[in-house]
Amino acid sequence: MENPANPVFLRYPGGKKRKVKSFFDLLPTKDEIKGRYFEPFLGGATVFFHIRPKKATLSDLSGDLMDLYRGVKKDPKGVWQKYRTLPEGRDAYYAIRNEDLSKANLITRAARTLFLNRTCFKGMWRYNSAGRFNVGYGGEDRRWVITEHDLVMVSKLLKGKHLLTSDFEQIIAYANEGDYIFLDPPYQPGESEMRNDHFGYMCFSFTDQIRLARCLTKASSRGVKWALTNSGASEITELYQDLHLLVLDLSVLETDKGERLETRKEVIMTNLTKGG
Structure with missing residues (x-):
């Protein structure tokens, strides 16, 4: 069942x-x-x-997606702390979306991807020809449906599993x-x-x-x-x-x-x- x-x-x-x-x-x-x-x-x-x-x-x-899973697997509480401190609102969304985090650490990148996924339009996963995420803002309604406990549970289920891009x-x-x-x-x-x-x-x-x-x-x-x-x-x-x-x-x-x-x-x- x-x-x-x-x-x-x-x-x-x-x-x-x-x-x-x-x-x-x-x-x-x-x-x-x-x-x-x-x-x-x-x-x-x-x-x-x-x-x-x-x-x-x-x-x-998707490297962004797999880095999100890797980050949650490694440090779910760290990802959550980064995620919960990100600002709300349309202007903040576009600022975070357009930020270059290629040199940021795994936990920061994972939190950003989770933020974009939870606040973008309809959860779409779309990139432009340059490989940049380009989905518009969708609102904050779905941001706080998830909890730190969810990430901890995901981390436990990913333990010992191989994650590849x-x-x-x-x-x-x-x-x-x-x-x-x-x-x-x-x-x-x-x-x-x-x-x-x-x-x-x-x-x-x-x-x-x-x-x-x-x-x-x-x-x-x-x-x-x-x-x-x-x-x-x-x-x-x-x-x-x-x-x-x-x-x-x-x-x-x-x-x-x-x-x-x-x-x-x-x-x-x-x-x-x-x-x-």
Whole structure:
């Protein structure tokens, strides 16, 4: 059953915080994973926090995101103290957003990223062509929903876990028989949808979707079990047409209060049969 104390602390486009209940029966328990757990599109880490595997390699292509996890893992109270002292308001947001912290220490960078995530518009994770975070101000309503206790809990769950900044192909190549991979890549848009720009310069093209499918085919041949979420776009389901598919109708455009605005078909694809 779902862990009642899931410590998801980030706002993240496409996050599975509200959706994991719809497909958790397809996910293995931590005791069913005989080897390592891999998650190469970590994002908000909802599924990792849900399963709480004993051994895990967690990764994402975003260096800012992974530095946030590294900072919270290393010193959650230090990140919280930096976070809570950052000023409020629109002007402060843009000043902090535009500040160059490339030479700042890990804890300061982590606190800044957490601040931007909690106060930016709809939790979007978007960068310009120069690699600078460029999402506008969204307000303070969601800033204090999280607590120091949340960061401490996240830190405990990350203890002993490997955190990497990497492309998914390298991470999938590490997995072998007995290992399990959960993948939640940027979704392929349907015919009537505009391409998702939440990830800015880190655009995930259909060529990447094909590359991902090929990596998972190779992983399957090594005895790796995995599950992947994506949109119900026909070109995606055709890439995985020989697999068991669970088709879900889920709300994809929501306010932070969970108000349902639009529905779109999503698919959960897996080569794992529960109990086998």
